[in-house]
Amino acid sequence: MDFLKELGHLAIASRMKGLTDRLLRGGTEAYRYLDIDFEPRWFTLFYLLSTESSPLSIQQIADALKVSHPAVIQTAQMLVKRGLIRSYQDEADRRKRLLAITPKGRELAAELTPVWNCFLAAVSDLFGSAGADMMEVIRKVEEELDREEMGSRIIRKIKEMQAKAVEIVEYSPEHREVFRTLNEEWLKKYFAVEEDDIRLLRHPEEVIIAPGGAVLFARLGGKIVGTTALLKRDDETYELAKMAVTPGAQRKQAGRRLAESAIALARQKGAKTVILMTDNRLRAAVGLYRNLGFRLAPNETTTSGKYARAKFGFAMKLDLE
Template identity: 35%
Template sequence: MFYTIGRNKFCSYIYITNYIINYFKMDFFNKTGKMALGSRLRLLTAKVTEDSSKIYELYKVTFLPKWFPVFFILSEEGPKTITEIAEEIGHSQPSVTQIIKEMTKAGLVENNLLSTDKRRNVAGLTDEGKAIAKRMIEGQCADIEAAIRQIEQETAHNLWEAIAEWEHLLEQKPLYKRVQEQKKIRESRDVQIVPYSTQYQNAFRSLNEEWISNYFEMEEADYKALDHPEEYILDQGGKIFVALYQNEPVGVCALIKMDDPEYDFEMAKMAVSPKAQGKNIGYLLGQKVIDAARASGASKIYLESNTILKPAISLYYKLGFQKISGRPTPYQRCNIQMELNLKV
């Protein structure tokens, strides 16, 4: 018989999360702010692990804190394979294998047991391991629960619940992704979107030629617009915008007037220098073009692209464009057409 141990109670035995950082550490963390989140959590983990070892000694249990996740699963759910244990506790298989070896040497686990279907080798608790689980339930767990409740009464926040919330939020969007977004927002504040002038003609051409040549081949329609932007875009009622970062042109986008009963403008010739990507420049350019079209009284904007340009397609969807099909195009590379309804 395997002794069932309540998950919340037994988990809190090792993962005592409501510990207050030593007062002499607080000044350092007040200075660093959120930058030292990882360091602070590691310090808290080290403190909890240190006290966990002492608690085992207090109850005369020969046990290493790092064994707990594996021990808990085996005590609550019975024999399991290394793979099953690793998947359930979120550890790597080599890590679980090493822990199983250590616990086997300590006499708490019996490895290479035959499962009921006689096809898989599994690990399970020995009689000594089961006895330790029983002793934990009868003594240590109740004492630990009482100690934690005391801490909760002395604190303004329930750290156990807060950790669960953090885990959920970081599962939805990792910290790296959140920092990446904030970096983009901060750096985008240094980006200026300015109207085209002749001093930016080389940048307009070179930025577009760079990305087109990287994926496709320059076509006749490209040369017309890039070599003669005034004649083919500006003089026809269109606009061109340039993104400046630290006063250097790093991005461009055009709003081309269309002679079409359905569409007023085409958003085209968007290009951002690789060295300036990740600063939200494409979005800022696209939004500027859309705002200009809306200010002119336009109702629909059209664009053409290629699905190989995944970041660009994602950007267009983010700006509100939707996929359409069936329109003629002068570009061989075009395999997706999109529109933005400004009146919705």
């Protein structure tokens, strides 16, 4: 059996590479058959210069061919050595080196044109007889990749997967301990544990839940790895606070799931606005809040405002309507 075929989409890069190799090898054979000193990889540069757009600078060519400029320099050397193109300094901008086709190059281009047409015919036949409009496929895929690059696509999938693995659970008495330790761990790392913190963290049921708020936890692989609190300010306003995720579980979407769940809960409770207090130094958190729709709210005061660390921070606001 063919291992690469079994892999399907996973080996698509390998197989596409294999295909291009086979296509280019065909070009090499054709030039050799005709006893012409030319190589397929020179084609794009040579053809570009053989059109009326010549002369072009190194960088212009690199952009047009979507390769690095050293690649152009190296290919150009080959063609200059064979007298097919020549290079000279641009008078207007003396940093630039312009490449242009020579008469000998024009001659070869004329000789090669029918060969290229044969290549064209062979490729069209190949993809045609495979019943596929490969050009259209490539064009569309390029377009899609322009819209969003592969890295971003994969990372998005990874985040989705991670988010699914995070389970959100509501507060119950056995969580009192972990709520405190998670928050203290976080506070000690970034700030200091203050008087008011201690009261709130020790008695979440009384201070947070009883007045109409909530405490949520993120469970990953059976373990509680994060928490957040939703504090009721008034019937229409809730505050997202006390978000803490244990270092080992960070960047695994626990924070996002907690925030999303808290926002959903606030909406369910009839909130029209969710506010929060954060700090510029907490880059990841601020990024998350922005991404969830929170915007700067300079004039907003929060319950967290009373803490000393707030002087380094700022408020954000999310409109739920």
